[in-house]
Amino acid sequence: MISAKIFLRNSRSVRAAFFVSMFIVMGLALERAGVAQTSTRGPQPMQPAEQVFKNIQVLNGTHAADLQGTMSFIASSLGVDCDYCHVQAFEDDHSKPKLRAREMILMVRRINQETFHGENVVNCFTCHQG
Numbered sequence: 001m002i003s004a005k006i007f008l009r010n011s012r013s014v015r016a017a018f019f020v021s022m023f024i025v026m027g028l029a030l031e032r033a034g035v036a037q038t039s040t041r042g043p044q045p046m047q048p049a050e051q052v053f054k055n056i057q058v059l060n061g062t063h064a065a066d067l068q069g070t071m072s073f074i075a076s077s078l079g080v081d082c083d084y085c086h087v088q089a090f091e092d093d094h095s096k097p098k099l100r101a102r103e104m105i106l107m108v109r110r111i112n113q114e115t116f117h118g119e120n121v122v123n124c125f126t127c128h129q130g
């Protein structure tokens with residue numbers, strides 16, 4: 001935990017990247033980060049993930065176009081590949097790590113809401129560190 005703090009303090013750009021990623025993971029409106037105006041054109045990218053993908057249970061309301069980035073962030077935070085959680089079709093839930101990851105997403109959201117006044121301070125990397 002201590003090394004994570006130092007790491008984050010020492011690298012502003014890495015820290016900024018984490019913030020952007022966690023806005024996505026937490027399902028906060030990207031508009032608040034000032035990103036949406038420049039990165040979204042037309043209806044397709046604006047579509048909520050749950051309308052495009054088959055089995056979205058916790059990332060509801062995030063933009064479908066951001067799902068890939070969120071997944072890459074999660075995978076690199078854990079130091080694993082996609083198939084660590086996705087063994088068959090991506091929507092398939094017969095995967096313990098995938099179910100665990102859903103619980104972790106909810107936990108991280110709760111920690112940030114209850115302890116950090118809604119700021120995205122804690123994310124997957126904070127604990128897992130690749």
Ligand code: HEC
Binds near residue numbers: 055082083101102
């Ligand atoms: C640590 C576990 C984990 C890893 C690693 C991971 N995912 Fe996911 N993925 C999830 C979870 C959990 C969901 C469901 C999210 C929800 O319910 O809101 C999901 C959902 C998805 C979906 C939507 C499937 C559907 O139709 O419902 C796609 C596509 C996807 N992941 C692609 C990827 C790709 C590509 C990678 C590698 C870059 C990846 N995932 C890595 C946990 C993981």
Ligand code: HEC
Binds near residue numbers: 078097100105
């Ligand atoms: C506050 C610390 C913390 C944060 C933040 C955190 N995790 Fe975890 N996570 C843990 C711990 C501790 C374990 C091991 C628990 C155990 O052994 O049962 C774990 C276990 C897991 C596992 C199961 C590992 C396995 O081998 O089956 C997955 C998947 C996972 N976390 C995904 C995530 C994702 C995705 C995020 C970000 C959304 C996240 N975690 C954020 C602490 C954290």
